[in-house]
Amino acid sequence: MTFRLYPNKQIDQSLRYHRKLHKDLYNAAVYNRFTQYQKFKHSVSYMEQQNSLPAFKEVWTEYREINSQALQATLKRVDFSFERWFKGLGKRPRFKSIRHYSGWTYPAKTGYSVESDGENGYLNLSKIGRIQMRGKAKYWGTPTTCTIVYRNGKWYASITVEVLDQALKPKILPIGAAGIDLGCKSALSITNGESHKQIDAPKFLRNAEHQIKKASKEKRRKQAPNRKKKIKASRRWKKAQAKVSKLTSKVRNQRQNWVHQVAAEIVSSNSFVASEKLEVKNMTGKAKKSKRKKQKAGLNKSILDVGFGMLRSTIKYKIEQIGGVFIEVPTKQVKPSQTCPKCGHQDKKTLDIRVHECTVCGYVQDRDIAAAEVMLYWAKGTLPGFGTSLVDGDVTSSTSRTRKKAGSMKQLGQMKRQKSESTGAVVETRSSTK
Numbered sequence: 471m472t473f474r475l476y477p478n479k480q481i482d483q484s485l486r487y488h489r490k491l492h493k494d495l496y497n498a499a500v501y502n503r504f505t506q507y508q509k510f511k512h513s514v515s516y517m518e519q520q521n522s523l524p525a526f527k528e529v530w531t532e533y534r535e536i537n538s539q540a541l542q543a544t545l546k547r548v549d550f551s552f553e554r555w556f557k558g559l560g561k562r563p564r565f566k567s568i569r570h571y572s573g574w575t576y577p578a579k580t581g582y583s584v585e586s587d588g589e590n591g592y593l594n595l596s597k598i599g600r601i602q603m604r605g606k607a608k609y610w611g612t613p614t615t616c617t618i619v620y621r622n623g624k625w626y627a628s629i630t631v632e633v634l635d636q637a638l639k640p641k642i643l644p645i646g647a648a649g650i651d652l653g654c655k656s657a658l659s660i661t662n663g664e665s666h667k668q669i670d671a672p673k674f675l676r677n678a679e680h681q682i683k684k685a686s687k688e689k690r691r692k693q694a695p696n697r698k699k700k701i702k703a704s705r706r707w708k709k710a711q712a713k714v715s716k717l718t719s720k721v722r723n724q725r726q727n728w729v730h731q732v733a734a735e736i737v738s739s740n741s742f743v744a745s746e747k748l749e750v751k752n753m754t755g756k757a758k759k760s761k762r763k764k765q766k767a768g769l770n771k772s773i774l775d776v777g778f779g780m781l782r783s784t785i786k787y788k789i790e791q792i793g794g795v796f797i798e799v800p801t802k803q804v805k806p807s808q809t810c811p812k813c814g815h816q817d818k819k820t821l822d823i824r825v826h827e828c829t830v831c832g833y834v835q836d837r838d839i840a841a842a843e844v845m846l847y848w849a850k851g852t853l854p855g856f857g858t859s860l861v862d863g864d865v866t867s868s869t870s871r872t873r874k875k876a877g878s879m880k881q882l883g884q885m886k887r888q889k890s891e892s893t894g895a896v897v898e899t900r901s902s903t904k
Contacts, residue, residue: 473586473593473605475618475625481599482625488598489620491536492544493571499548500563516549535597537581540574547575573619582616584629593627601625609633622719623712643793647742649846651806651838652781654772658732659838662740663846666839669732674724675775678717685714725777733784741794743785744849746801746841748778799845804853811835811843814855 477485499519506512520542527533533541554560576582585592586603588610593601595618611633619626651659657671692707703711736743789796799806808816810828817829819837826833826840835843847853 471588471605471607471610471629471631472619473591473603473627473629475593475627476602476604477599477625481601484598485618485620485625488536489571489573489618490568491533492540492574493566493568495533495541495544496548496571497565499545500551500565503548503552503563516545519545519548537576537596539578540576540581543575543577546577572621573617575615575617577615579614582613584613584616586610601627603627607631622715644737644739644741646740647846647850648736648740648744649842649844649849650736650743650745650785651842651845652746652748652776652778653838654776656838657776657781659836659842660736661839661842661846663843666836666842668836668838671772671776672725672728673775674721674728676772678721682714682717682721685710685717689714725775726780729777729781729784732781733788736785737788737792737794741789741792742797742849743789743794744797744799744845745782745785746806746845747798748782748801797849799848804844804848806841806844806848807837809844809853811840811847811853814853 502519503514506514523538523541523545548563551560551563555562581596583594585594588607590602590604590606593603593616595601609631611631613629614632615630617628619628646662648660648662653659654671656668658669660667660669689707689710692710693701693704694707695701695703786796805816808818810817810826810831810833812833813828813831815828815830819826824837826835826837828834833840844853
């Protein structure tokens with residue numbers, strides 16, 4: 471749950487100071503790892519850097535004011551970036567400027583406290599103060615972690631709470647089943663086999679594109695920063711950059727709000743949803759032929775404006791949250807746009823053909839609605855010519871879901887416990903689930 475924070479002038483300065491200290495610690499940890507390996511061929515681990523925090527505080531006394539577990543979470547962030555680099559999942563870790571360092575995390579129930587029942591309230595941060603916050607959580611429970619984020623000149627608190635499973639699931643599970651097809655003109659085509667519904671694409675980026683281009687043009691006329699030439703950004707450039715960021719963040723917030731509203735509407739009446747399995751990253755790649763660059767760029771912009779990936783993942787997690795079933799239909803095998811939902815006959819269509827007309831059974835329907843029907847019938851196992859092949863689909867539900875293992879503070883606690891047992895010491899660690 472994310473809440474907007476409203477600090478006064480004094481607390482705002484304190485928040486900025488803490489953010490700077492965490493940024494400096496992050497950069498120092500990155501420098502330590504690279505230097506130790508380059509000079510001594512020694513690979514520094516997270517545990518080694520964590521154990522050196524007391525000595526670090528003796529030299530840099532300003533870090534004594536900061537919660538120890540928050541400092542450990544910053545070091546864990548460094549460790550995570552190096553793990554991704556070693557596995558080939560991310561780029562080489564770099565030093566971060568204050569502009570690209572969003573905030574810090576309190577990984578346990580120390581260093582902060584929340585005065586709220588899930589709607590508005592106050593956040594108490596150790597050594598900082600009491601901050602008013604606004605926002606409303608759908609579910610509320612015991613706060614476990616708190617992340618302070620600075621974005622576009624505003625402060626936010628992302629709070630993870632521990633909620634009972636009974637509170638997440640509705641008292642009466644919806645019995646509806648729906649097939650969903652995603653598109654650019656009609657963002658969603660929804661059908662339950664009898665009734666159909668189409669939701670037009672909102673086009674938030676298209677509507678704000680003129681303002682963004684105008685603001686970006688004004689920014690290009692100002693003195694931009696250049697690290698290689700040691701040129702600092704002018705005040706006018708910073709002001710123009712803030713204007714561009716405000717416009718783009720507004721588009722992002724509008725899209726996110728629309729996605730959650732649409733997903734909530736679908737989940738309110740359906741507990742079984744089938745949708746196409748799309749590779750959005752591959753779909754929005756650049757055109758190979760030069761003559762199609764403009765057309766492909768326009769299509770990519772429309773796909774990203776609707777937010778295919780965000781829309782599908784939001785519907786998926788909301789379905790799983792209530793205990794329903796979400797199925798991703800393998801499009802390469804089933805070919806929803808080319809298949810007739812009534813007889814299963816496949817006939818290739820180009821993108822300009824927007825009406826499905828079967829040459830075998832004569833069924834006529836909107837192309838997107840017909841594709842949604844194909845996915846629904848395939849998931850149910852009633853699509854003519856196709857057997858029940860849920861093994862080929864990606865079937866997920868809250869009853870069969872298993873938690874993925876990751877480098878969490880819980881695992882670090884287990885490492886500490888093993889280390890203490892080997893040395894004969896007794897250390898109590900507190901773990902929580904998100």
